[in-house]
Amino acid sequence: MTQPSVLLIRPREQALTLQQQLLERGIYSDHYSFIDIVANDAAAELLPVYQGQHWHGIIFVSRNAVDYACQWWPQDWPATQYFAVGPGTACYAAKAIQQPVSCPWQQHNSETLLTLPELKWVNQQQWLIVRGLGGRELIADTLRARGAEVHYWQVYQRRQKTVDGAQLLQAWQNSITQIVVTSAEQLGYFLASLPQHALSWLQRCHWIVPGERIAGLIPFSSGDRITMTGSATDSAIIQALTKGS
CATH class of the missing domain: 3.40.50.10090 (Rossmann fold)
Structure with missing residues (x-):
């Protein structure tokens, strides 16, 4: 063998x-x-709030974020701008939520995502980041520094x-x-x-x-x-x- x-x-x-x-x-x-990936059950409590909010943009940080978000929000995602860090997550999310999802096409990381024009001019906008518990704060911190109000929907958690x-x-x-x-x-x-x-x-x-x-x-x-x-x-x-x- x-x-x-x-x-x-x-x-x-x-x-x-x-x-x-x-x-x-x-x-x-x-x-x-x-790592084992499991659902963060606390995310379900925020679903009614987030479904009723007007979002200028929603960011999926990973395929796991897409999977666990769609367990609670399986359809009728709002017509807004959607983003992902790389093309793998972008294509996966687009199929799951039936909406176009954009991403950077050269370097696939948070730093490059933040250079997209749509994420540069966000003053007084509402943004949602779908991710797991914990992780890097770069995207949220940068969008807030640019004047956006940013919320996390932390739909899964990692266990060693x-x-x-x-x-x-x-x-x-x-x-x-x-x-x-x-x-x-x-x-x-x-x-x-x-x-x-x-x-x-x-x-x-x-x-x-x-x-x-x-x-x-x-x-x-x-x-x-x-x-x-x-x-x-x-x-x-x-x-x-x-x-x-």
């Missing part, structure tokens, strides 16, 4: 699609998520899994040479779960990450062992993994 050479650290649903695409290109991979790091290391260290991670939180839990002697293996691996923010959280790997894709989309990750192969 062929051993996997790539470790995908991302939620199972996202990893399986990417895993199949890599297999079609002759790349064997394993996947693992250090209890894992046997030594057992995982034993399964991976002899074959895994490349690690894909697209979430700072997943990266933190991954590193915290492994025993100290995993350091030498982690230093040998090549890392595939979306951008500088996550790259900067890898404390032990030199720059030539980190590839920044500019996006967390499957196509960007596949391009990075197949480059030069």
Whole structure:
């Protein structure tokens, strides 16, 4: 049996699609998520308020945000501007809510989203950010600084899994040479779960990450062992993994 050479650290649903695409290109991979995603039941209490509000714009930060929002708000989303950080979430949201969803098309991150013209001139506007509990405050802080009133609808929450790091290391260290991670939180839990002697293996691996923010959280790997894709989309990750192969 062929051993996997790539470790995908991302939620199972996202990893399986990417895993199949890599297999079609002759790349064997394993996947693992250090986080369980569950509904934030408190979000249901805010639904009547948010459904009755006039929004100048609504932002989905992830596919999980779309999934859990649509559990409570399955149809009749208002006719307004919708945005997402990247094209994967944008396409997913557009199908779910039956509305056009815009996103940046070069770099897929919060910083680039905030450069879109529609998010620059927001004085006295009402904006809703659909996300999980916690996370970065950059989008909300920037929109508020530009004069908008911003509300969060936090529809899901993350729970760290209890894992046997030594057992995982034993399964991976002899074959895994490349690690894909697209979430700072997943990266933190991954590193915290492994025993100290995993350091030498982690230093040998090549890392595939979306951008500088996550790259900067890898404390032990030199720059030539980190590839920044500019996006967390499957196509960007596949391009990075197949480059030069």
